[in-house]
Amino acid sequence: MENFASLLHGFGVALTTYHVMLMMIGVLLGILVGVLPGLGAPNGVSLLLPLTFTMDPVAAIILLTSMYWGALFGGSTTSILFNIPGEPSSVATTFDGYPMARQGQATQALTLAFLSAGFGALVGVILITVLSTWVAKFALRFSSPEYFAVYFLAFASFIGLGTASPFKTIVSMGLGFAFAAVGMDTVSGGLRLTYGFNELLSGISFLIAVIGLFGIGELMLTMEEGLRFDGIRARVKIRDVFRTIATLPRYWVTLLRSAAIGCWMGITPGGPTAASFMSYGLAKRLSRRKEGFGRGEPEGVVAPETADHAAGSSAILPMLALGVPGSATAAVMMGGLMIWGLNPGPMLFVERPDFVWGLIASMYLGNIVAVLMVLATIPLFASILRIPFAIIGPVIVVVCFIGAYTVAGRPFDLWLALAFGVVGYLFKKLNYPIAPLVLAMVLGDKAEDAFRQSMIMSRGSLSIFWSNGLVTTLLLIGLALAFGPLLSSALGRLMKPKASSAVA
Amino acid sequence: MLKKTSWLLATTIAVTFGGVAQADWKPAKPVEFIVTSSPGGGTDNFARVVQSIIAKHKLMEQPIVVTNKGGGSGAEGFIYTKVAAGDSHKLTFGTNNAYLLPYVAKLAYKPDELTPVAAMALDEFLLWVKADAPYKDAKSYIEAVKAKPDTFKMGGSQSKDTDQTLTSLIQDATSAKFIYVPFQGGGAAGVQLAGGHIDSNTNNPNENAGQWKAGAITPLCVFSPTRLQGGVKVTATMGWSDIPTCKEAGIPIDQFQMPRTVWLPGGVPADAVAFYADLLKKVSETPEWKEYIERTSQTDRFLAGQDLKTFIASDDAKNRKVFEQEGWIAR
Numbered sequence: 076m077e078n079f080a081s082l083l084h085g086f087g088v089a090l091t092t093y094h095v096m097l098m099m100i101g102v103l104l105g106i107l108v109g110v111l112p113g114l115g116a117p118n119g120v121s122l123l124l125p126l127t128f129t130m131d132p133v134a135a136i137i138l139l140t141s142m143y144w145g146a147l148f149g150g151s152t153t154s155i156l157f158n159i160p161g162e163p164s165s166v167a168t169t170f171d172g173y174p175m176a177r178q179g180q181a182t183q184a185l186t187l188a189f190l191s192a193g194f195g196a197l198v199g200v201i202l203i204t205v206l207s208t209w210v211a212k213f214a215l216r217f218s219s220p221e222y223f224a225v226y227f228l229a230f231a232s233f234i235g236l237g238t239a240s241p242f243k244t245i246v247s248m249g250l251g252f253a254f255a256a257v258g259m260d261t262v263s264g265g266l267r268l269t270y271g272f273n274e275l276l277s278g279i280s281f282l283i284a285v286i287g288l289f290g291i292g293e294l295m296l297t298m299e300e301g302l303r304f305d306g307i308r309a310r311v312k313i314r315d316v317f318r319t320i321a322t323l324p325r326y327w328v329t330l331l332r333s334a335a336i337g338c339w340m341g342i343t344p345g346g347p348t349a350a351s352f353m354s355y356g357l358a359k360r361l362s363r364r365k366e367g368f369g370r371g372e373p374e375g376v377v378a379p380e381t382a383d384h385a386a387g388s389s390a391i392l393p394m395l396a397l398g399v400p401g402s403a404t405a406a407v408m409m410g411g412l413m414i415w416g417l418n419p420g421p422m423l424f425v426e427r428p429d430f431v432w433g434l435i436a437s438m439y440l441g442n443i444v445a446v447l448m449v450l451a452t453i454p455l456f457a458s459i460l461r462i463p464f465a466i467i468g469p470v471i472v473v474v475c476f477i478g479a480y481t482v483a484g485r486p487f488d489l490w491l492a493l494a495f496g497v498v499g500y501l502f503k504k505l506n507y508p509i510a511p512l513v514l515a516m517v518l519g520d521k522a523e524d525a526f527r528q529s530m531i532m533s534r535g536s537l538s539i540f541w542s543n544g545l546v547t548t549l550l551l552i553g554l555a556l557a558f559g560p561l562l563s564s565a566l567g568r569l570m571k572p573k574a575s576s577a578v579a
Numbered sequence: 580m581l582k583k584t585s586w587l588l589a590t591t592i593a594v595t596f597g598g599v600a601q602a603d604w605k606p607a608k609p610v611e612f613i614v615t616s617s618p619g620g621g622t623d624n625f626a627r628v629v630q631s632i633i634a635k636h637k638l639m640e641q642p643i644v645v646t647n648k649g650g651g652s653g654a655e656g657f658i659y660t661k662v663a664a665g666d667s668h669k670l671t672f673g674t675n676n677a678y679l680l681p682y683v684a685k686l687a688y689k690p691d692e693l694t695p696v697a698a699m700a701l702d703e704f705l706l707w708v709k710a711d712a713p714y715k716d717a718k719s720y721i722e723a724v725k726a727k728p729d730t731f732k733m734g735g736s737q738s739k740d741t742d743q744t745l746t747s748l749i750q751d752a753t754s755a756k757f758i759y760v761p762f763q764g765g766g767a768a769g770v771q772l773a774g775g776h777i778d779s780n781t782n783n784p785n786e787n788a789g790q791w792k793a794g795a796i797t798p799l800c801v802f803s804p805t806r807l808q809g810g811v812k813v814t815a816t817m818g819w820s821d822i823p824t825c826k827e828a829g830i831p832i833d834q835f836q837m838p839r840t841v842w843l844p845g846g847v848p849a850d851a852v853a854f855y856a857d858l859l860k861k862v863s864e865t866p867e868w869k870e871y872i873e874r875t876s877q878t879d880r881f882l883a884g885q886d887l888k889t890f891i892a893s894d895d896a897k898n899r900k901v902f903e904q905e906g907w908i909a910r
Contacts, residue, residue, distance in 0.1 A: 271687075277649070407619055
């Protein structure tokens with residue numbers, strides 16, 4: 076109950092005209108950086124950071140977090156419209172969002188994405204409000220073996236997703252691991268796979284790969300197929316927005332499950348990207364309309380978006396309570412906190428309740444503001460698809476390359492994006508799945524670090540992975556998810572000959 | 580005639596003022612601050628505090644652009660600086676990693692390709708254990724580690740970096756043996772200690788202050804020649820100045836500190852170096868800087884010119900010895 080009193084006090088702090096105005100500015104800027112692939116929330120927030128030095132901490136964090144929400148929403152827009160994820164965490168949204176847009180259902184896809192995202196964020200904030208103390212304690216129980224188990228779970232829930240052959244999936248995932256290994260290795264401090272290129276020291280940015288694989292690869296394919304977007308004939312009707320809103324309750328199971336996955340991954344630094352992949356994987360597995368996934372199934376948009384935003388908002392909690400950021404953007408904001416003279420950590424809640432609860436209250440308000448604002452932009456964005464390809468195609472190329480350049484300001488990345496574009500094109504032509512590569516790139520090095528740290532801790536003994544209840548449970552669920560389909564099909568095959576021999 | 584005179588006059592004025600301008604170098608375009616860590620890291624915080632102070636007190640006319648180039652433990656930023664040789668509008672922020680990184684990894688820059696401008700603070704290292712651990716002082720902890728070699732886990736940030744160097748120094752000085760576990764950063768090492776997954780770490784004050792205040796962990800000693808500056812009590816019973824130095828506590832290591840350094844590319848005019856040294860000196864004299872130093876419990880020490888070179892040479896030699904002994908030198 077104490078938390079609710081604090082929250083009401085927080086609303087008192089956050090609800091001023093000045094703060095609401097900051098929220099709107101932040102959300103607008105966020106949508107802008109989110110829509111541009113490459114720029115993204117972490118870059119946007121660090122660009123805006125110097126402006127906040129002279130503001131008071133509450134106003135500053137409201138501006139930055141609102142920008143974060145805006146960027147998360149904006150990132151889904153380009154995923155759906157052009158198959159170009161604006162943010163790494165919206166890659167999974169492309170799987171069904173883009174096919175929906177191609178079938179002329181861009182409005183529906185955008186509406187579903189924004190609403191489920193808003194729902195996810197709200198669940199995340201409620202979790203922070205109600206369980207902040209407990210959650211912070213729970214997060215402390217995670218060490219390297221537990222992290223590895225969480226990443227393993229994410230991989231496992233994603234295995235057997237595509238329609239491609241398992242061997243192609245393994246090839247794609249293996250390439251992803253190799254790309255993730257490039258650069259300096261935390262555990263040994265040595266350089267790997269850089270081949271003397273200074274540009275590869277910091278590794279291959281995941282964003283560059285996504286821009287190339289999805290954006291440029293997709294454009295090449297479109298050009299080959301005849302220079303037009305199929306969604307072009309779709310008419311944008313405002314009515315569709317409201318009609319789609321009415322269908323949302325149908326997905327309540329997916330919404331709740333995805334929100335739970337999102338909160339979990341936000342608190343145990345798996346991050347929004349892992350959350351959205353995992354949620355998509357589980358949604359497909361548990362859905363009754365499995366065949367529809369990848370071909371424009373609305374549930375395939377709802378699942379990753381809900382998890383993405385639930386993770387995004389709950390990632391703020393470990394940042395505030397433990398001083399460990401749950402996402403890249405949270406890391407930037409944490410830097411800001413220190414400059415404004417606040418020390419993130421368990422005592423922040425005690426020492427600066429006005430700041431903490433003002434921030435939490437602003438998360439409720441900021442997300443509502445963001446949902447309303449992005450819903451209003453749907454007709455605008457959806458009608459972009461009606462522009463002839465001859466105009467929009469070159470614009471996308473330019474945006475992709477500008478995006479690739481803004482990731483780190485390096486000309487080398489432009490070539491890298493182009494190379495990934497060719498890889499993406501070949502993958503699609505040869506029917507190799509891209510998603511496993513992307514997942515392995517995001518989580519590969521983290522999983523590797525966690526595994527090797529565990530091995531150092533246990534002095535090389537694998538028994539550390541069943542040394543306590545938490546890690547054992549996580550690993551068992553992971554194994555069940557990974558080998559479940561294999562076992563059930565093997566069992567099925569075993570049963571069949573018996574059945575036929577019985578008949579004979 | 581008139582025309583010629585005025586032209587002459589103009590030239591004279593230009594030459595005179597041009598001469599003055601050269602002696603008194605000033606940035607002519609926006610200055611880029613290159614941060615050799617990712618956003619949110621200690622070096623990032625350092626650079627952005629300097630930026631905010633310059634902006635607040637209007638110490639420089641030109642605006643500042645901060646870019647993070649933290650790839651390869653900061654090597655990305657230093658290589659970027661090396662490539663920008665002769666450009667006096669690029670100021671690079673780092674630690675002693677500027678001259679230590681090339682020892683442990685094969686990198687495309689040498690420390691002498693960078694121009695040192697200033698060291699603005701010394702970050703301290705402490706030995707931390709979990710608050711409910713049965714060790715009341717550094718001596719009893721080290722005795723416990725000695726009794727069971729290779730079972731106690733020491734966490735730290737990165738590999739072959741300051742934390743692991745210090746761990747190696749402790750092992751040498753006391754003949755205790757730890758398992759060193761590298762994490763992505765000091766923050767992660769702090770939380771791992773608070774969660775009881777490792778037995779100790781050597782974090783900087785700033786990285787562990789929150790957990791100490793919350794009573795999850797406790798410091799045993801500080802690797803500094805003198806005790807830390809006082810200030811208010813952090814917990815009910817202890818403040819920074821109540822922490823004994825490691826030497827008094829029985830670990831014979833005099834001093835282990837990490838300078839926060841600022842660099843220019845090679846081949847820049849001496850006037851530019853002097854300008855930035857002077858600018859940073861002014862920054863270090865503001866109340867905001869004092870506040871930053873106190874909040875992060877670092878030691879306030881401004882070094883430039885010859886003092887800085889001497890400091891770097893001795894710090895370099897000390898670390899090199901450890902690297903050689905541990906076999907970390909990359910060929």
